[in-house]
Amino acid sequence: MDIVINGQARSFEGDPEMPLLWYLRDELGLTGAKFGCGTGLCGACVVHIDGIASFSCVTPMSVAEGTEVVTIEGLSPDGTHPVQAAWRELNVAQCGYCQTGQIMQAAALLAATPDPTDEDIDAAMSQNICRCGTYPRIRAAIKRAAGQEVR
Template structure:
């Protein structure tokens, strides 16, 4: 099977039912998406497939029909995505385990809703769990990223 991840095409020899998360981590060595719960509940494994957020822990490889973007493909150290910049500026992460999934969810959310209210942000981000409880900082970072994206940054 072929899989395009972060702009690079890979040939992978895996069973179609193998979860995308394990293909990314074990076959390709891409460790940004994390294993959290294994039942698509916590969001630590969130990646984009053809631009849409998916829970890689429960997405069978055989169903992946478009390019995959992980946190590693979102931006570069020299050119972070606006959401990544806001995360750094507001020091959102504590342990950091959930943060790649949080960021991938926020990016997708802001593409669909570029001018969110606090309640919109809370509702959208509630699908991702943070054991450290950085929810107020997550909301502030999503809000700041939305403002920065509106200003072209």
Template sequence: MGKVTLKVNGERRELELAGETPLLWALRDQLDLVGTKYGCGIGLCGSCMVLVDGEPVQSCLMPAGEMEGREITTIEGLDPDGAHPVQRAWNDVDVAQCGYCQGGQILSAVALLRKNPQPGDADIDRAMSGNICRCGTYPRIRRAIKLAARYASDEGGASWPPPEMARDSAAARFCRSRCWLPAHWSSGLAGSIPPRRKNWRADAGRPTCMCASIETARSRSSARIRKRARA
């Protein structure tokens, strides 16, 4: 057992541990930075990803003793208020499902955008290849990275939904179940809508909320049941 000094999220921390202890366990067990997750322990899943000198590193493989003098950033150190462009985009696109892998996904996305402010699909797929999502949120991850690039380039001017989806803000509204019903719908925009908000359809040329359709179907079904009961 020895002493290791790490600079984590801008703070110098002195830890008592063996130098060969994986950085993952130094962060989780001694610094209580549990946003860095244990997934596989062999560097295959990316759940334990952190940034070391700005580069994504799988902390389960890195001995803590080799990290002295280097800048380590965990998901907790990105922005405590969630105001970083990538964090904002992740929230706006509703990327997370179970959320277990998302800390590592976000940090890999941050590293990508620092190197390539306007990545294409191939760039994103290549940069994110070290991160596995068992929930299969890859399409939303790609969408969020592109939105984060907009946020960063517009200095916060970009927003969700994009302006072209809600040109008439007075006509745009939310249904009872909070699904997005755009004022001006067109099939060409469907690919830009997060899956959790794409629960509406075009009906006779008008945007119709799927929640409303389901509610109508339930009401009709209940009415039929009551009618049969009276008969």
């Protein structure tokens, strides 16, 4: 199977039902996407597949074949993506475990909806769980990344 990950062509010859998350973490050493629930309910494993925020823990390699995958490591190698910058500026992370998934979900939201409303943010981010409850800071960071005034 051929797949492009963070701009680099890769070839995979393993089990086509293996989750993309395990390929990224165990075979490529890209550990930004985290294992959380393993059922696509928490969002810790979010990556972009052809520009769409996707749960890598439930995406088999057979589905990822022929796609372009971007992980947090490829979103901005130097950490300057507007969402990453806003996350740092507003000190969003508490424990940090879910934050890569949150950032990837937010980046996909802003790529599709550059000037999101609160409702847009709530709808997009409802798929990502933060056990520390940093939701107000997450929303503020998304607004800052979108160039909106943050109160």
